[in-house]
Amino acid sequence: MTKHPDDQKRPTHGVRDPVAFTSLVERHSADLHGYFARRAPQAADDLLAELWLRAYAARRGFDPARGSVRAWLFGVARNVLSAHWRRVMAPRADLPGPTRDDPWEAVDDRLAATAIAPRLRSLLAELPPEERELLLLVAWEEMTPSEAAAVVGIPAATARTRLHRARNRMRTGAARDMTGDPA
Incomplete structure (x- = not known):
């Protein structure tokens, strides 16, 4: 995964200049595609294309x-993914029953530790959505808590607190499962 710590030092015309925008696509496409592939593997290519259209327009x-x-x-990628899940999970008149907001069934296929995948999925699903997103941005996308905070749109200190809380909940839940302690 390519890190770009100097992004803040780059002049903003790189983002705003249509010609220089090409370098952003080249530099960040692999990481952003990975973000989509881990969350919506069947739609990753289309979501990446949508991201670049929205980012260019904005x-x-x-x-x-x-x-x-x-x-x-x-942050733009997160909004594109949210819109995708709203479209995919929108209630349809021809389908009975409730729909889900998060497609955690697909996470099983992506976890290397398949023996504990169902429980990890359950623990992740129990986290509040913002804590879950922060945890996944840091773990899967290798972002710093401050970067993840910017993506989610919250202060860095708040993100660190919520990330700490999410990690503790995951640790406690996994430890409880390993020891067989129901509490």
Whole structure:
């Protein structure tokens, strides 16, 4: 995974300039595709294309004071993914019953530790959505808590607190399962 710590030091015209925008696509496409592939493998290519269309259209709104270019792009990616799940999971008149907001069934296929995948999926699903997203951004996308905070749109200190809480909940749940302690 390619890190770009110098994104904040790059002039903002790289984001705002249509010609220079190409370098952003080249530099960040692999990481952003990975983000989509881990969350919606069947639609990753289409979601990446949608991301670049939205990012290009919104490029003048990039504010370097709010975070790095990478964090801004992941924020756009998060919005694209949310819109995708709203479309996919929208209630249909021809299908009975409730729909789910998060497609955690697909996570099983992505976890290396298949023996504990069902329980990890359950523990992740029990986390509040924002804590879950922070945890996944840090674990899967290798973001810093500050970068993940910018993606989610919360202060860095709040993100660190929520990330700590999410990690503790996951640790406690996994430890409880390993020891067989029901409490």
